[in-house]
Amino acid sequence: MTSLLRALALLLALGCAGAAAAQDFAGLIAALPGGSYADRAKVVKDLGLTGDPRALVVLRALEADDLKVLADGTPVIVNDKTGAAVAAVDGSDRGTPAADSLDRVKVNNAVRRALRSAIGMLTLRDPDPARRLAAARDALKAADPDQIEALDAALAAETDAGVAATLAEARAAAVLKSPDAAGPDQLAAIATLAARGDDAARAALTPVAASAKPDLAKAAQAALARIDEAQRFWGLAQNLWYGLSLGSVLMLAAVGLAITFGVMGVINMAHGELVMLGAYTTFVVQQVIRAEAPGLFGWSLVIAAPLAFVVAGAVGVVIERGIVRHLYGRPLETLLATWGVSLMLQQAVRSAFGPDNRDVGNPGWMSGAFHLGQMQITWNRLWILVFAFAVFAVLLMVLKRTPIGLQMRAVTQNRAMAANMGIRTGRVDALTFGLGSGIAGLAGVALSQIDNVSPNLGQNYIVDSFMVVVFGGAGNIWGTMAGAFTLGIANKFLEPFAGAVLGKILILVGIILFIQKRPRGLFAVKGRAVEA
């Protein structure tokens, strides 16, 4: 309140407005307390149209219930903490009147609406473009013909292109409501709004579509149809985005599994727990940073990623050397043994960190969202998508361009032959398992940004990851990518019709039916060797 008062005083000191305007302003202020609610709403509206910055202060005070009337009928703004009062019209000091000597200037819903609209009009001149944009959106929603002039003035002064566009749309909406606007003007307004193409535009156009003027009605109907189409498109785009985002998460979680399954034929049931270890590594890194070097928080994920890779990868190598190695050629037993590992890892984490969710924060660059057309994209999801593709690309490079990748592929295709060629298959197995596990750790870093970090984290992804691998076809990471994104997108497109849970069930049933047709997945390795 104090800062408001100071601003008011400053404005007065500048002696900003001309005499007539001042007269007008003073008259409106004086008229504010009197009359019915309807009169008050009218005065509020007029104040908004003055474009006078002093009016903003008064109207905000009215909105905050700080505008009172002294016994002599002078409207004053009272500081609700100190009780000090200043005259509403010129900010002159009126002492600290006793509370019971003051009358409230009451508002009802109609006045409140007028207030919001008027404050919005006045905010159109605010120095902060974000606020102006918000005010322009309000004006668009209000679609008040009386605001046209003020909008024109604001439009003339506007420097920000985005705000100007919204202002133009707000003006168009107002013009459409105006009974005395010219026909061509209104047609132009319809075009402007159709280009905007969202719910606000639809709200402004809908009454026009039923207009008595046939050309106007027709144009509005056409515009509405265009908006419908645009909204369908953006709805689709938004769904697609959700699907891509889910797909990227699934891909991160499943690609490591695909490597261990594809190369070694090993079902690693502890894969989900390795993802969880990655997430807990992120948590620990953030704890250390919070305690030791808060300034580095923005870098926490960048620091956590390699650590998570190493932690999960090392655990993976231990699992391989200690257990899986002894069970090659017995995939079902491997499945059971690694399930045992997963139980132990879960309990270990539960003992160390407790059973509850742990708070992993989003660094600044991971939080918030932006709009693309009519769809909203959150930064964390976008970065995870980028990260998923980066991991995939690096993995592809490792498999195709490095000696160890070559050895891995050799072992995948013919283990016995690879061994005869002098490849130490044991070492390759350990490294492959480590690589797959390390990627699980990386997935954990990403998941810590969008999901609860708890000992059950891995369990939530394991079935889905398996579905991706089964669907995509083991032994082919392109298949994993295709599988992950197909399932992700299918899931998100089913959700609006079937609901989240039923959608997921449908997907599972779909996969079970799918492997009827292609028992070895989308990208099956074909040939006689496999069929035998």
Add this chain to the structure above:
Amino acid sequence: MTQPIGGLPPVAQPQLYLDGVSRSFDGFKAINNLSLVIEHGELRAVIGPNGAGKTTMMDIITGKTRPDTGQVLWEQTVDLTRLDEAATARLGIGRKFQKPTVFESHTVQDNLTLALKADRSPWATLFRRGSAPERSRIDELLALTRLGDHRFRLAGALSHGQKQWLEIGMLLAQEPRLLLVDEPAAGMTDAETMLTADLLKSIAGERSVIVVEHDMEFVRALGCKVTVLHQGAVLAEGRLDAVSAMPDVIEVYLGR
């Protein structure tokens, strides 16, 4: 170059008839426009270098693999390309694998019992008990395969050669009308090999037999018509002496 079928008059009632059969795996043509006719009761040896398509041919006949194109007819009426392994086996096509495959955790007797020609539905097998004719049939087979002493041993405990014999015994127990036999002589002594050849010769006539073999001595001992496969197609057909004199055959297979 494909020889006409030995200059013989067209067979009126072939047991098995393959015409223009092709099958490729990832672009590799394992079988390429293969045509083959097997008469009732015929004994036929199929030879050819590795990768000539012998195994794929047997897979196609038994319904394990579907051909991309071509016709496979059983007794001129049944389209084998529409059937699976179990169905072809029920029709009377028996198959012995190159690597002897017996049921290792069953006894020799059980292996033979399960192979005996009978109703194969789960319901029937659930309630079937041994019968006197069944037992005598098994005694016969045990004598034939000289496994009588091993009747109650687990098949997994048999030697390689014994497993070969057991599998042959299982094949006979099925009473098939066509036997597909893949390298029966592998892992057998010379004496056993000759015994096997005699056995196959005695079976033929009553049943049709196709033998895939590498061992030329064995093929010679069979003394039957020979089909040479090369790159998934028939390269030559005829008696072994005639076939082995052909320059093409010498080049791709016999000549070194």
Add this chain to the structure above:
Amino acid sequence: MIDRRMGIFLAGLFVLAVVVPVGNLALAGQPVPTYLVALIGKYLCYALLAVALDLVWGYCGILSLGHGAFFALGGYAMGMYLMREIGDRGVYANPSVPDFMVFIGWKELPWYWWGFDHFALAAAMVVIAPGLLAFVFGWFAFRSRVTGVYLSIITQAMTYALMLAFFRNDMGFGGNNGLTDFKDILGFDLAQPATKVGLMVLSALALAGGLVLARWVTGSRLGKVLVCVRDAESRTRFLGYRVEHYKLFIFTLSAMMAGVAGALYVPQVGIINPSEFSPANSIEIVIWVALGGRGTLVGAALGAIVVAAAKTVLTGALPEAWLYALGALFILVTLVLPTGVVGALEDTLSRLRGTPPRKEAKA
């Protein structure tokens, strides 16, 4: 037909079915407390479930990671009957619909609840529901020759999908909370020790019946075909056996057996909820069988009882240690005891007698 180890086990079961009722109901001082009766009954249900899994895994090589689903379906079928049996004694005293339906605003019974006030229908559904699911699922899976780990994974997906479904309130099965607050069964008060004893004895009978049935099936020629499928599936086809029909038969039979186990389990523990469908539960069944020895039936039953009892003791005394112990059990059994305790014991015995060891199940 009944071999020695099964004879011993059945005799033990008989003794249990006599000693426990006497100890609980007849003897002064009640040497067998009632809570123990219910606990033993629960273990016996688990044992029957393990025998069911052993039929498909031990004898046919199908590692089902979704057998908990069949158990739970049988349990839900029984639970539905028990819910209807409550009648108007619920909190809302509504005679026509169970409490949880009143709670979510349902006025009428959905069609799939019709008839569950009749015990006969519920009892039939105990085997029909899991059997039908197994039949349909198996028909699809076996026909397309999905085997090995692929099959294991989709059975896991099956039970996972069912868990998600049963968590939904509008499925009409009580959602999260499941079915509970049962009052009586066929007019017998579930809170009475005599009822609990009766249920425990019934469970023992069911286990004995299940064992004998399983023994009969596996000893038949069909059982031998199953082992052929397990060891050399392709060869079995070439003998003319339609492998998918055999798998379907044993999978469905096993699911029905699991359903019976679930149905006996529910009145003894007093609740059935969707967590019974959780994949973790189903995998736990596998370790019972693996520990006892797959393909031994009796071993599977013993494994279930031992592990379940250990779970009761450990989760009570050292809750933190339970998952470590269970995890270690999975690892040790697969690494050290691939034929399970019973298998290893028999191998040792036959080695001592100088006869070659029986070659047991290979995965």
